[in-house]
Each structure stands twice: as structure tokens, then as C-alpha cells.
Amino acid sequence: MPELPEVETVARELRAVLPGKKIRSLELYWEKTFEHQDAPPLPGQRFGTIGRQGKYLLLNLDKSVLVIHLRMTGQLLARRSGQQARHSHDRVRFLLDDGLELIFRDSRKFGRIRHVLSAEPLLRKLGTDAMDQKLTAALFGSMLQKSAMNIKAFLLSQKYIAGLGNIYVDEALFLSALHPLTPAREVSGAEPLFNNIRLVLQRSIDNMGSTISDYRNTKGNEGLNQRYFNVYGRQGLPCKKCGGPIEKIRVAGRGTHICPRCQQRGKT
Numbered sequence: 001m002p003e004l005p006e007v008e009t010v011a012r013e014l015r016a017v018l019p020g021k022k023i024r025s026l027e028l029y030w031e032k033t034f035e036h037q038d039a040p041p042l043p044g045q046r047f048g049t050i051g052r053q054g055k056y057l058l059l060n061l062d063k064s065v066l067v068i069h070l071r072m073t074g075q076l077l078a079r080r081s082g083q084q085a086r087h088s089h090d091r092v093r094f095l096l097d098d099g100l101e102l103i104f105r106d107s108r109k110f111g112r113i114r115h116v117l118s119a120e121p122l123l124r125k126l127g128t129d130a131m132d133q134k135l136t137a138a139l140f141g142s143m144l145q146k147s148a149m150n151i152k153a154f155l156l157s158q159k160y161i162a163g164l165g166n167i168y169v170d171e172a173l174f175l176s177a178l179h180p181l182t183p184a185r186e187v188s189g190a191e192p193l194f195n196n197i198r199l200v201l202q203r204s205i206d207n208m209g210s211t212i213s214d215y216r217n218t219k220g221n222e223g224l225n226q227r228y229f230n231v232y233g234r235q236g237l238p239c240k241k242c243g244g245p246i247e248k249i250r251v252a253g254r255g256t257h258i259c260p261r262c263q264q265r266g267k268t
Contacts, residue, residue, distance in 0.1 A: 002070045003055060004130055004163030005204035006215050006223065010076050011052040013218040017078050018047040018059070022097040033091040033104060035114045039064035042094075042115065054126050054162025058119055067114045067122050068104070073214040074111030077103040107214065130163040131201060141190030151187055152180035153252035155197075164197070167210055167232050170257045171200040174231045179265040180251040180258060203228065231257040 002010075023042050028034050040063040051058035057076070059066040068076065081101045086093075092104040092113055104113060114122060128135045143161070147154050154160060155169045164172075173180055175196040178187065187193060204210055209223030212233065216222060226233070230240055235248035239259040249256050 003165035006209035027093040030091040071110035137191040137194040147184040154184040
């Protein structure tokens with residue numbers, strides 16, 4: 001599933017091509033993908049600012065907002081109209097006034113585009129974005145101290161911090177030498193973990209995201225960050241720190257990659 005770095009990569013690319021463009025028409029190839037919720041008609045509206053909160057893309061229009069969640073296999077592609085034939089996994093197509101088209105492609109059909117008057121009701125339960133400058137190490141530490149969850153479950157929950165998923169939680173916990181079952185309130189010193197979360201996210205943004213299977217940027221290209229994983233997807237391979245084998249266990253209902261030597265339980 002695309003996480004914060006992948007969605008941020010898409011947002012940055014859309015900021016370079018969408019603002020000021022007018023929507024001419026909309027074509028739906030899978031109706032459940034697109035939800036129109038009490039908002040003005042799309043044709044004739046122009047794109048304004050392109051935002052992101054957690055894993056959500058926010059495409060602001062003149063009178064409404066498109067709130068997009070890519071879910072597991074969603075892709076948002078920007079290209080010239082007629083450049084390629086329609087793909088069997090294309091679900092929505094926006095045709096713009098300058099001949100550009102925006103395609104939402106999704107093989108699993110879990111992704112959603114919601115056309116709403118305001119994004120606030122959809123996002124009000126979402127926590128602070130993991131890259132928001134308002135999120136400090138001190139605030140992060142106070143959140144940990146109030147939680148009875150294990151640290152992996154806490155970081156995966158979008159209720160507290162938005163944007164983190166399985167990949168970057170595993171990577172940040174490894175760099176912090178934390179076992180994923182460590183109770184959040186028992187993490188001693190939140191700043192190293194906080195800094196490592198920011199580090200793995202920024203590194204992936206710099207590398208245009210991580211492509212495990214389906215993620216592509218708006219030009220259809222894969223990300224490069226998967227080349228630099230320390231633990232994620234490396235079960236059975238030697239740890240880059242100690243040489244021991246990386247293991248895959250199950251934590252918070254998710255496949256979780258750890259080095260049992262570097263991330264020993266009870267060490268916080």
C-alpha cells in the first residue's frame with residue numbers, strides 16, 4: 001500500500017502540472033471508485049492547490065475537493081490525451097482543457113476518489129501528519145507515554161500519527177533498535193525513534209518512494225527506495241548491522257520484519 005512518501009511523490013508531481021487546469025469531463029469505468037458527496041459539478045472547475053495529509057491526496061478545486069486514497073494498488077497517472085490506449089485497470093479518467101488527462105488505475109478496486117465540498121469531515125479523525133513541523137519529538141513522546149499499545153500498533157494507527165505504514169514502521173524500528181512488541185509507553189527517549197521516522201520517510205521521498213509491486217508515480221515510473229531497505233522484505237537475508245538473519249514475525253496483524261539480535265525484546 002502506498003504510504004506517506006509515495007503519496008507525497010505523487011502530490012509533488014501533480015503540483016507541477018495541475019494547478020490552473022480546467023476539468024472538461026469525467027469518465028467512470030468502475031462506479032464504486034468515485035463517490036460524489038454533496039459537491040458542485042466537476043466540469044468547468046479548475047484545480048488549485050494540491051495537498052496531502054497522511055496517505056490522502058487533496059486536490060483542491062474552485063468550489064470543492066477531490067480526496068483520494070490509493071489504498072493497496074491505486075495509481076494516479078498524468079499524461080497527454082490519446083498517448084496510450086485505455087488500460088483494463090483504469091477506473092476513472094479526468095480530461096482537462098489543455099489535452100492532459102488524469103487516470104486513476106487500480107487493479108484491486110479498493111482505492112477511492114471522494115468529491116466533497118470540504119475534506120474536513122473525512123479527515124477529522126486523522127492524526128498529525130508524520131512530516132508536519134508541528135509534530136515535535138516532545139509531542140511525540142507525550143503521545144507514547146499515554147498509549148498502552150505496542151509500538152508497532154501505535155505507529156500504524158492513523159489516529160495519532162498519519163502516514164506511516166508497514167514498510168516505514170519496520171525500517172524506523174530497526175534503526176532505533178526497538179522490538180515491535182515493545183509497549184509504546186516503555187520506549188525510553190522518544191527522540192531517537194522520532195528522528196529515525198523522519199529519516200526513513202525523507203529518504204524515501206528523495207528516492208521517489210518504494211515500489212514493492214504496484215506503486216508508480218504519475219509518469220508510470222517505479223520508485224527506487226526499495227533498494228535501500230534494512231529489514232523490510234529481507235527475511236532470511238543477513239542483517240546489514242550484525243550479519244544475523246532477518247526474521248518475519250506477525251505483530252498488530254501485519255507481517256513484520258526484524259533483526260532479532262539488533263531488536264531484542266525488553267531493550268528500550
